[in-house]
Amino acid sequence: MKKNIICGLSANIPITSDIFTLHFNWEGPSPKAGQFFMIRPARSSVFLGRPISIFEFNPATNTLKFLIIRHGKGTDELSKIRAGEEVELTGPLGNSWAEFLPENGKAALIGGGAGVAPLCALVAEKENYFFHFFAGFKTGFREKEKEDAILGAALKARKVIVAAEDGRNAHSGRIVDFLFEPENYNVILACGPVPMLKALKEKCKLRGVECYVSMEQRMACGAGACLGCTINTVKGYRHCCSDGPIFNAQELYFDD
Ligand code: FES
Known part of the structure; x- marks a missing residue:
């Protein structure tokens, strides 16, 4: 409500x-x-x-x-x-991550840029769950305290991997490339830029792993009433605000 x-x-x-x-x-x-x-x-x-x-x-x-x-x-x-x-x-x-999380299992959380935020909230909410957290940024942080402030509750995950495309104070490269064995997890949950989500969708499809992603769209009403946030899926057009923002990655057309 x-x-x-x-x-x-x-x-x-x-x-x-x-x-x-x-x-x-x-x-x-x-x-x-x-x-x-x-x-x-x-x-x-x-x-x-x-x-x-x-x-x-x-x-x-x-x-x-x-x-x-x-x-x-x-x-x-x-x-x-x-x-x-x-x-x-x-x-x-909108919907919540917990709807897509098996009761007992292992989950990899992949966040890009501000997309780390909703995944940090999940680590805070499910303190005892088995999470590995992968965070990717375009530019690494010069000061560790700043990186820690952005990762927030994610620092409580069992493992935290940070990558930056400029390699500053972090692994160098795209964060999806550091998810070496997605099949080790029951589910992959992600939020971030579309190119990152597309790469992740393909990787999870190849390895047969379930993947759910939170989509960022422009919104007006936020309540399914204005068509301001439609998103194209294999099931037809959906409202990002009221049907999502979390969708099965394999059901999304990222190019439309
Ligand atoms: S923002 Fe109005 S329908 Fe989603």
């Missing part, structure tokens, strides 16, 4: 010049890892909210965190809000 609540921002914590976390005290329905919120500053020049996946939710304290990379007008506005300012949060929306 979703709610639309105006919340005061508890903190806006910069990690790098373009990456930051927003913290709220969320009194609405508890979100699950993989779900997202439409977020919009109450006094905004941007008409529509931005869909942002949860980075961490602590049900004991109701602390809700989002990890955001600045890449447009909406996220630029979000980067400038300060503690105490009012923000409209609509959610939690």
